[in-house]
Amino acid sequence: MQLSGVLLPAFLTAVTFAQVVLSDDSVTLPKFKSSTEYFDQSDPNVKPSDVNYGDNFGLKSNYSWADVLKQLDEHHKLFLLVRHAQGVHQCNTPSTDWTCYWQTIDGYDGQVWADALLTPEGISECQQLSQQINKTKDFPFPDHHYSSPLRRTLQTWEHVWKDLVKDVPTLKEFARETYGIQTESKRHSKSYIKENWDYVNFEAGFTEDDELWSNSTRETGKHRKYRAASVLSDIFEVHKNDKVIGLVSHSGLIGSILDVVGHRDYPVDNAKLLPVIIQKKKHKTKTYKLDDPDKTFEDICPDKPSQITEGPELTCSAAPFDERA
Template identity: 50%
Template sequence: MVTAQVVFKLPRPLPEFNTTTDYFIQSDPKQPRQHPITNFGLKDQWTWDSLIEQIKLLPSHKLFLLQRHGEGYHNIAPANYSKHEWNCYWQLRSGNGEVEWEDARLTPTGQAQITSLQKQITNTENFPRPHAFYVSPLRRTLETWELTWYDQGEVATIKELARETYGIGTESKRHSKTYIETHYPGFAFELGFTESDELWNPDFHESEQHRNYRAAKLLQEIFNENQENNVISLVAHSGLIKSILQVIGHRKWPMYTGELIPVVIAMTYDSKTYSLDDPWRSLKDVCKV
């Protein structure tokens, strides 16, 4: 695990990653956008079985099931306030006395979204079973993973690098390791996972540039940990998934809450040094209307 301070101060080359337009509608800029997409976007000339057999022939390629959490209370709370009120005051609070959005949990709508997704997975013929599961440590992603995959009898590994863009807003602040162990038993923690949240900062908001570097580092770790595994599940956030798609050269694909898109990702032997010179935004920057 790499802390934000170390990543920010010590940029280093990482492998280059890419994707292909061959298998999925969402990965092919020539295809019109569809929401929702039939059969998770798998093109008609492929079956799930033939796709997996093809990936097995390409050791540097893996099928990632990129999943955004269901609707959380932080997703609906801003609608109750003006942009200025939310950015400059309310997002700094844990809640408003009626709704808590710090490390937000799923709303009933969010739970229903994931229940529907789980049924879609179950009803999709020969949908690939992940060989490894990874999840962000925030409550909404842990709850999303449980509703989607718990019945598979597998264990997901919590990774700090899989978090949403963090800082200033309390929705991006995680609970302690002890809290997670107590309230969400059955998850594995990556080596070095700290007791307290050492990434979140009340004064600064992570830059997109840094989040992209973090996404590339996360992909590198997952590839290195899964030499023989072909199918990877990652439950994360819209910002983090946006960065993954950008890192691999995928077209932009806005992720709705509760959505899952399969994407084939390859790790190459080429390297890339990520610039980390963009400043992180302060509260004064965020508060501008």
């Protein structure tokens, strides 16, 4: 479809949403470490291509889930990290136009990728993961569930876990994806979430409106690592007696969790569950510098086009969603 010379919007240089301002230039949090013993994907001596993910989610054949649970206590927990399934924001054909224009608006021609919903393929991916969990003998179901507050993670939690457990997820603001500029990272209001997922819990202090997302700045990877460590610190503090924690999140945040716990770099595809044993180190801390938390639009798109002449090339669309608000 041809467009008549759409100019880049002025809002890319104007701040209309409040960015959270941190009062300190650094934050000190507990130090974490991951175990390399029980899972192939955590073992640097096992090639990622050799990990048998389909068999016990990569648990080594000489261990059982009971063996894993025996190692867990106040300072050691098994995190079941789930990346959301395929979302509408992943339906694009990569291009400069997509990065520098289309990702900065809510949608086009009836397709909406702001706070992206799952695609039909994404729903199917969730169902396959749910079946894999259900068929895994002695699978250690979470003592508590957490989720990012973005719609694709809420949908993923529902299609993966809701029919398997009686528990409900608690939404953590810091469990979300890298935020800013790209509208897929902009969440809906707390009221909207309550209306459409009325069973979820909210962490203390969860705000009505999204106070993190900005249309002029985007979070840096350095700041995202701080968020990842903060999420782990909160969970260890609140759930001292729990052994298994479920978390539905995003590739960026999960990657940062792996980084801050010293886990090797490991790819996590859509709707995949990655079990990781994480230790909270006694009397050891790490300081995260927060003096430069954001990138500008010019940082992520130094060669922005002066105008857009064609619509985005989309390869899929959202699954039907009965929006209540």
